[in-house]
Amino acid sequence: MARVIVVGGGAAGLVAAWRAATLGHSVRLLEANGRLGVKLRISGGGKCNITHDGTPQALLAAFSKAQGRFLRTSFHAFDNGALLALLRREGVETYTRDNGRVFPLDRPGSAAAVVAALETLARRAGVEVHTGARVTALKGTAPRLEALLLDGEALKADAYILATGGASYPETGTRGEILGWLRDLGTPVRPWFPALAPIPLQRPRPAWEGVSLRGGELRLSAGPGGRRLGAFAADIVFTRSGISGPAALELSQAVERARRADGAWLTYASVPEPPTDLDLVLRAEQGANPHLLAASWLKRVLPERLVEVLLQEAGLGPDLRLKDLPKAGRRAMVALVTELDLGEPQAVPLARGEVAAGGVELGAVDPRTMALRGWENLRVCGELLDIDGPVGGYNLQAAFSTGFTAGILG
Ligand SMILES: Cc1cc2nc3c(=O)[nH]c(=O)nc-3n(C[C@H](O)[C@H](O)[C@H](O)COP(=O)(O)OP(=O)(O)OC[C@H]3O[C@@H](n4cnc5c(N)ncnc54)[C@H](O)[C@@H]3O)c2cc1C
Structure with a gap:
């Protein structure tokens, strides 16, 4: 059993933490905001277009070729059907619109219900959730991350999963600063760039x-x-x-x-x-x-x-x-x-995009595990990766699926 720290309590981080905990690991989830899933709550205008209908192949085809290739393993490991089944077990029913977009049933707070379901799953699996916890630095050199800094204190773990999202809507907690830290540690990154704005x-x-x-x-x-x-x-x-x-x-x-x-x-x-x-x-x-x-x-x-x-x-x-x-x-x-x-x-404006293009270069990440190449104990997932799909539920599915893969620690 490994001690795992997941940074970022959004779509990718919640699923990664839940998955790692269900596999028996001891997981701490650190979220900068006072509550989890703030961006999820405003997604789809508060209705949260959680995924898109169709086979994994059809969903992958909506991304650029390189992104689709990278996401293949994750989209098969945890596809839209698996996501919806998981949410249904927690009482979140969904419906599919004519254009293929999938939403929780139309009722007030439907996006919040998705966050609540994911939080319940994570906590029930044993994840220790810390909100109001903004990580301020990464300590270590390849191949091992030694610690994370939180309120001046070094937090150590056996494995770290970074799920800190992109750089749009910074008021939701996503300031994008971790990309700069990863670059300083030698990771190939593409600078944040405006998209879907x-x-x-x-x-x-x-x-x-x-x-x-x-x-x-x-x-x-x-x-x-x-x-x-x-x-x-x-x-x-x-x-x-x-x-x-x-x-x-x-x-x-x-x-x-x-x-x-x-x-x-x-x-x-x-x-x-x-x-x-x-x-x-x-x-x-x-x-x-x-x-x-x-x-x-x-x-x-x-x-x-x-x-x-x-x-x-x-x-x-x-x-x-x-x-x-x-x-x-x-x-x-x-x-x-x-x-x-x-x-x-x-x-x-980068800040007003539904996603931010740019992120950790896909070539620097093993798509089967989300492990950062050259590192033994560091994984990245979600929008922090250089992935930006079109509008329609694709970006959340990418966050959920890559989070799921990152959570499967050996
Ligand atoms: C207005 C809007 C509407 C959208 N609508 C849709 C939609 O309907 N369907 C769709 O598929 N996609 C939609 N998206 C995109 C989708 O919300 C994102 O792609 C998705 O949330 C990314 O998930 P993530 O887990 O990678 O990042 P996030 O959900 O953004 O989570 C990252 C978390 O990390 C935390 N964090 C960041 N830095 C630190 C740090 N240093 N220490 C600790 N915590 C940190 C943040 O506070 C944040 O909570 C929308 C986006 C926006 C802005």
């Missing part, structure tokens, strides 16, 4: 706050009319300072990379047709329905709240009828619908 714009449209553009595609290019660098087909929603919504979150990492390299420019295409086709459609409509208001035509494709402002932006009056629409006006209307200019993004 809202995108602030240089020229935001605060008057549009709350308006969604649906069913189209957010496009990223190197500049106005420049080379296409990426695209994501999903909704966006305007915020006071820019855009959010699924397409914005999924494209945010690429936007920030482009911003730091060649430059970035965003547009939103509300309809899939090329401008020339839509121009033909509009000309046909002008012939067939000359008295139709230009605004009414636009309302077929764009949210009502936007139409008036957009017409203004295009220099067209609200009472303009199709028959009076000049060629330049027609072109301007088509441009609004086919590719609305959102313009240049500002820096994507």
